[in-house]
Amino acid sequence: MSELLMHKGRPVPYITAWSGEQVLQPPVIVVGGGIAYAGPTPGRGSAGLLWKPWAINQGVGEPLWKVVHGPRQRRAMRKFLCQVCGGPADRDKRGWLWLLEDHRDEGPKWPHGEMTVHPPVCRSCAPVAARLCPHLRREGVVPVRVGDVILDAVYGQRFYTGPLGLVGGEMDVFLMTSWRARWVVGGQLAASLARCTVLDPAEVGIETPAPREAVGR
Numbered sequence: 001m002s003e004l005l006m007h008k009g010r011p012v013p014y015i016t017a018w019s020g021e022q023v024l025q026p027p028v029i030v031v032g033g034g035i036a037y038a039g040p041t042p043g044r045g046s047a048g049l050l051w052k053p054w055a056i057n058q059g060v061g062e063p064l065w066k067v068v069h070g071p072r073q074r075r076a077m078r079k080f081l082c083q084v085c086g087g088p089a090d091r092d093k094r095g096w097l098w099l100l101e102d103h104r105d106e107g108p109k110w111p112h113g114e115m116t117v118h119p120p121v122c123r124s125c126a127p128v129a130a131r132l133c134p135h136l137r138r139e140g141v142v143p144v145r146v147g148d149v150i151l152d153a154v155y156g157q158r159f160y161t162g163p164l165g166l167v168g169g170e171m172d173v174f175l176m177t178s179w180r181a182r183w184v185v186g187g188q189l190a191a192s193l194a195r196c197t198v199l200d201p202a203e204v205g206i207e208t209p210a211p212r213e214a215v216g217r
């Protein structure tokens with residue numbers, strides 16, 4: 001485990017954004033079958049995607065507890081880094097360690113094909129993540145080994161052309177291969193998970209979540 005970044009006695013996850021990292025998003029305009037930021041050379045980034053801009057100043061200002069820092073989230077997804085400490089995520093012969101919301105009621109194939117924007121975790125951080133992440137506390141957490149991770153989608157805000165110009169729609173997940181992705185200001189990478197093995201929580205030490213004192217809440 002890498003060292004946890006702390007703020008007022010609480011660990012701050014690697015993917016959490018800080019107030020010192022916020023930057024103004026330039027206005028979007030229509031360019032060549034999609035949107036781009038207005039500016040001297042409007043264009044989209046690699047793979048034709050447009051990403052919400054962030055400064056990289058981890059630890060500067062206050063943690064924005066409910067906001068994910070796009071560039072760190074994408075780095076964690078691409079390099080299989082722990083979402084809590086930013087160190088290497090845990091892996092064994094069955095795959096990477098992921099904590100998922102408990103959706104076993106969706107059927108026997110779950111979580112095969114599950115899409116997630118939450119990066120994997122390391123062993124030491126699994127109990128911390130189970131306690132820190134609001135969605136895991138709410139839904140219940142299931143540890144899973146993931147053999148295949150396909151980074152094929154973007155989570156972001158879709159823009160539409162209306163009579164009064166461009167309007168922003170709801171946040172959603174869009175396949176990168178879809179034309180719709182060219183109309184999205186992306187925030188995070190979404191992964192499709194395959195070759196999944198559901199684990200006994202005790203196997204990764206999350207039978208009992210980390211004590212409240214350890215996470216400061």
Ligand SMILES: [Zn+2]
Binds near residue numbers: 084085
């Ligand atoms: Zn970790």
